[in-house]
Amino acid sequence: MFSDFFVVVVGILFGTMSGLLPGIGTSISLIISTPFLIQLEIHQMFLFYMAILSTAQYTGTIPSIFLNIPGESNSMPAVIEGSKFRRRKLSSLAIGLCAVGSLFGSLIAIVLTLGILPVAIEGFKIFLQDNFKILLFAIVFGAGMFAFNNKKFLLNGALLVLGYFLSMIGIDDINGVYRYTAGIESLENGIPFYPLIIAVMVSPILSKTIIQEHNMIFVKEKITSFYKVFVFFLKNIKSAIRGAVIGFFSALAPGFGTLLSSNASYAVESKIQKNYPAKKILSSETANNSGGFALILPFVLIGIPLTGSEFILYNYLVEAGWSPFQFENLEQNAIMLMYNLVPWFVFVNLIALIIAWPLAKTMITLMTKMKGYLNFFIAGICLATTVYLGIDNYQLGYYLTCLILFSIITVKLRKINFTPVLFSYILGTELEFVLTRYLTIWTQ
């Protein structure tokens, strides 16, 4: 229906917004793009996601350096080190350095992937062949327990149980009976996904002001030439390489996204180069992008989602006919990755480089002008999509009721990160099938 080019361009737009506007992460970008997303082919969903993720890694740096506020959760090193550049009226150097570093990180990530892919495929085959799904659940539930709410295991465990319980409401597919419906007919069809993700991911953020008031004061400073940035980058290339490698492997830790990538590389660089802001910011930003690519690898190759946004995409992919048993398609997925995704990944990175470097000031001025409308824009899209999906599923009243009820709970308890609920809600039914099947085999 849409060309790959168009999908990537829309992804870049959402990614730009996601990086520039604090509070709008990749998850919210996916949620508000749902009407568009559900019309895409499977490989286009990956393209779209990859475009958002990659662009946001570039644009997230802009508010961090110019305004001292993190565009994304993983931009804290850029905020800390960026302020040092700002004080010396060298923000444009930092912006250029980060942009070039980001591109470098992405390219290194491709090279690393090419290097490890054949080994990874063989490794997956040997170690995951028989217990693939069980391992998937172990990883996901481990991530749910450890990566949220400051590692409060009991709370995260309770949220995982809650999500699993929500997934069980409605038809028990195995025995063909209704369960936990309390005689309410609408509940027979289970808890709908879209109102739940809005309640978990969007409502708590909308209940606060998405963008705080910030003084848009750009310090007058000399623009650093492209040549000077490149020379400066080459002088510090060792830090970029270190960041890229650390970022790539850190991103594979489930649940953390690229947060661990940027912070781990920043920590390592700080130990090595205590008083060199340029090296530290370069290392963490390179790590961000390298990690951004590594992050999608387990998901694309064997269908293991590792972050909240990947879970959201996972659900849409399965709805669109993507089999949750991707382990069997390992080789085809590797081919899709290298031939369908990587060329577009390079394209996205080049465009994002332009957005995040020569156009950086223009972009942030534009985005800050939109801030007054942003809450209405996001709330409007979420509500309209809920209504559309409710009508499409013949359950409009039920969808809206779920949206309101869940949102009241998550807003009231907004100090709690409800993401683990989504993890077990999305995989709950599959987990039940797999466990029942194993049990049936063992008891025979």
Added chain:
Amino acid sequence: MSDLFDIKLQRSAYKHGFENNQDLPEKYYRFPLCNVKLDYDHSLQRPSDNDYTRCHGTKSQLKELGHDIKTTFDVSKVNELQNKDLWEWAKAWVLKNPLVTLNVQNPGQQFPFHMDGTESYNKFIPDMEEKRKRLRRVFIMLEPWSPGQIIVLGTKTITHWSKGDVLWFDWYHVPHGTANFSRAIRPLLQITGETTPEFEKLFV
């Protein structure tokens, strides 16, 4: 890998036969069970409503294969408000408390092998064991067969039907699937209801 289908297949007495490509015993199906006179003109039908909210069990089995139920066939409700003529006819037929849908499989559509859940009938008989004993499911063919249209019950392929032919199969035990690679639509009426002495007489 298809966990749910495998789990459901465990309940089937024909499981071993299915897994070893053995003929489906005749006690599991009857075709044609009878032939009924039914007025149906597809050109007069309004577009299908495609409300799949009641197809939970099969939806999940399709998802395991990477299929979406919306691509298997178009479905329309048959009740007091919609397709009233068909509803009046089905209500008066031999199955008690019928639940009826009009399933139109378009050229190119297919419904891979699955086991029926009949969850939609829970409001009348919630217990699976009771359903196994009392619940019957039939397909009534609404147009004559065209080459390329098939219904497969276990290893038995059903083709060459006439308009009004009734196909009965044991929904509890028989894995089944359908496909339409002809150039014509394949509408059928699916009736699920409680058995009655009149229905059982059709087997004699």
